[in-house]
Amino acid sequence: MKSALTIAVAALAIVCRTTAAKADTDACTLLTDAQVSAAVGFAVAKGTHVTPTFVKTCTWSGSNSSGAQFVTLNLQTASFFDGAKKQGAFMAAAGGAMKPAGVGDDSFYSLQGTQVMLWVKKGGNAFKVAVYKQIPSIKSRAWN
Numbered sequence: 001m002k003s004a005l006t007i008a009v010a011a012l013a014i015v016c017r018t019t020a021a022k023a024d025t026d027a028c029t030l031l032t033d034a035q036v037s038a039a040v041g042f043a044v045a046k047g048t049h050v051t052p053t054f055v056k057t058c059t060w061s062g063s064n065s066s067g068a069q070f071v072t073l074n075l076q077t078a079s080f081f082d083g084a085k086k087q088g089a090f091m092a093a094a095g096g097a098m099k100p101a102g103v104g105d106d107s108f109y110s111l112q113g114t115q116v117m118l119w120v121k122k123g124g125n126a127f128k129v130a131v132y133k134q135i136p137s138i139k140s141r142a143w144n
Helices: 004-017 033-040 078-093 138-143
Strands: 057-064 067-077 097-100 106-112 115-122 125-132
Touching: 033 057, 033 067, 067 078, 078 097, 078 106, 078 115, 078 125
Parallel strands: none
Antiparallel strands: 057 067, 067 125, 097 106, 106 115, 115 125
16 A cells, blocks of 8 residues: 555645635545545545535545455544544553654544554644555554
8 A cells, every 4th residue: 555645645735725624625626536546556436425415524435355445534623633633642552553744734643453544734724534444564564
């Protein structure tokens, strides 16, 4: 799998260029299917919303012989990011994995099982990119 950072940086650039905190920002309009596929290294279908009325999250789905694979982009506020960072620190203290990512005003990676997340804050905006895929030995490769 290519780095989740690639997709996050692309999303960050687009999110930062959009008008700050627009209530109607549609997460599915910020990245193309081709951009997501290229970043994560597997083909994905068109991004969709969990419900038609909540457009702050977009999910791209793919599949292969090893099972389901998903990528989500969730647009958030800076205060939501701050809360997630505190929660991530608690999880890391309890044996989870969390480390700085080095993009935006503040950012971090977290690892929960086979789910890799990148959280990024820039000004009053934030987003989370999550990659759900069976990745063998990811903790030893990504965190050492």
